Structures are given as C-alpha cells and as structure tokens.
Amino acid sequence: DAGVIQSPRHEVTEMGQEVTLRCKPISGHDYLFWYRQTMMRGLELLIYFNNNVPIDDSGMPEDRFSAKMPNASFSTLKIQPSEPRDSAVYFCASSFSYWGQGNSLGANVLTFGAGSRLTVL
C-alpha cells in the first residue's frame, strides 16, 4: 500500500484565497483524521470521520474551515477565505478499527500522511 497520500505537499497563497487540501487514506481504513501542526500550538485535531461520517468537528477553528469525505477513498479540507494565521502543516491520518478481547484495538493506531505545508501571505 502507498500509505496515506496528501496533496499538495506545499501551497503558498494570498490572504483571502480559497485553499483545498486533499487526502487519500489507506484502503480499508474506516477512520480518517485531520490535524494541524504549528510551533505554537503543536498538533491539534481538527475533525475526524468514521465510515465517511463526521464524528467530531469540535476542533475546526471557525466557519472558514470545512471538511468532507464523499467516499471511503477521498477527503478534502477547505479553507475559505484563508488568513495568514492559517499557515501550518496539515496532516491527514487514517486508522482501522478491529475488535478483540472486548476492545477496539486498532482505532488509535494512526498512519499519517507526509503533510501539506500551507503558507498564507
């Protein structure tokens, strides 16, 4: 498997422009996560999906951010309009939940993509 694939790897845009980040999770994984990484705030969970359904979007900063997962193999994170404070590395991750011994054993083992570095000027 090629792993979690993110695009673009680097994006430089001007304030006010729309930005769309894309993610292809590992085939067969049923959870997909979007994280944002900055020096000041570290890794922040933005939103995550289970079987294409958003489960928790409480980390989405504001209405300018939206995320979709139209099918099991594709997700987007959109920022409209973008602002300089949105500059960060955005990571997509996926995981597979499997059950054993009465517990979900795999859901927390996340596989990360290489990230999309966003710079908003």
Add this chain to the structure above:
Amino acid sequence: GNSVTQMEGPVTLSEEAFLTINCTYTATGYPSLFWYVQYPGEGLQLLLKATKADDKGSNKGFEATYRKETTSFHLEKGSVQVSDSAVYFCALPNSGYALNFGKGTSLLVTP
C-alpha cells in the same frame, strides 16, 4: 479530557548516550498510551504502544513502561544513534478514537 505532558526540548545527546524523554498523562480510566516519532519533512509514525498498566512497549531499541502509580510513560533508549534525531510525541486517546498528542520533544544526536 485526556491529556499528556512531555518534557520540553530540544534534547541534544552524543551518539551512544542514554536517552530518557519524560511523559505523564491525565486520563479517565486506563487508556492505551503511545509514542510517535516524526522525522524531518515527514508525517508522524507509530514508534511503540502499551495497552494496559505495567505493559512495556518496545521497538527499534526504544522502550516505555505504562506506570499507573506515577501516571507516566517515559521513553528510553540505551544507546542513541544519529539516525534517531527526530521529534518524539507522547499520545493517548481522547474521548473517541482520535489521539491527543503532547507538544513534542526534539532530539538531536551528534556524532
């Protein structure tokens, strides 16, 4: 909610030195605990995990023991290499299936 606190970096060590990176957690119950590593320009990858108290996770010479008495999960390696230079993150599940990560500890190993 569940959270982890890990030691501030950066940590600079000479090759073959002993490494300890401290991590303590606050959680409801006894969740699984994780260490992830991020090499320059890459995403995070799982280094090791422990699923219950007193478990020891190990991988690539790194070890961490889940200690509920001290609510800790310190990462150790007996002899670091230059290739271990990276950022290390302690993590635990939040109320759902996502992970909450610590701020990360940067490690630089010099020859």
